[in-house]
Amino acid sequence: MSQAANSITLLDPDLIDFPDTANALKDPDGLLAVGGDLTPEWLLAAYRRGIFPWFSDDQPILWWSPSPRCIVRPQALSLSRSLRKVIRQGRYQVTFDRAFEAVMEGCAAPRANQPGTWITADMCDAYTTMHRLGHAHSVETWLDGKLVGGLYGLAVGRMFYGESMFHRATDASKVAFAHLVRQLAVWGCELIDCQVSNPHLLSLGAEEISRTEFEEALRVEIEKPGFPEPWPPTPSPGLFDGT
Incomplete structure (x- = not known):
């Protein structure tokens, strides 16, 4: 070096x-x-x-x-009333690790006001390999059998690193995010890394902390036992009971 x-x-x-x-x-x-x-x-x-x-x-x-670092604390996250209503309506079906490559393709697709993408072919290959090894995971949102949103990221210990999300239907990525956060909370996750903040993430309850605070928490979380492997095909039942 x-x-x-x-x-x-x-x-x-x-x-x-x-x-x-x-x-x-x-x-x-x-x-x-x-x-x-x-x-x-x-x-x-x-x-x-x-x-x-x-x-x-x-x-x-x-x-x-x-620095600062954008993070979400699953144990403390409170979902908005409008998002809870969408989830209760049950229009969307949510799965885990059912269509990882398709989710990456959705995240890499061109977006308004963005001339290109950082999810290059090399990145897709690298994270697909990580998925096959059990390190990378996806959350999919389906509507009438079609993939309309989702997100993907990596897991190390009890730490989850969110990479990107996409939607082709209103609130589809938010529904995926909500199910991920609630499921990770059930599994004892204390911290989700969202890397860099943006208005969309902040609207979902993300916050910013210093690099020092992030790394101190990171050192603890990565040494904890990992999440279940393989991930279940669907989120645990009752994640949103009472919401």
Whole structure:
């Protein structure tokens, strides 16, 4: 590993090693290192440190550790009245790990006001491999048998790292998110990493904490026993009883 200008580290692809996250740039926020690889070994090493890849097709692999960090606390999350109403109506069916690649494709599809996507073909291949190994998971939302929304992410210990979500029908991604959060709460998850905040995440109850606070919690959560493997095909019954 060699140190480049402006504290950006150039990673040796043959040596899995990341710099101290305190070296991450403030502008752009959290950029830490360049290079490495997207193998399961590299990805697991990164996520255990709170580091994640984020880059476009015309860029090398870029690794990030932003501060503040956007997170959700499953045990404390309160769903909005409107979202609870949508869930009670029962229009949508929710599954786990039924269509991982299709969810990634949905998340990678072009969006309004976004000229490209960071979910490149290499990223799709890498996270699909992680899914086959049991590290990556998806939540799907279905309407009349068609996939209309969902999200995917990684799990290490009792930590879940949310990567991306999409919807093709109103509230479909919110329904997937709500089921994920409630299920992870049942399994004893204390923290979901949402990486960088945006209005959509904040509307779902996400909050921002410092990198230091995030990493302190991360060190505890990744050492706890992991979630059930394999994940059940559908969420536990009664997740929304009384809501």
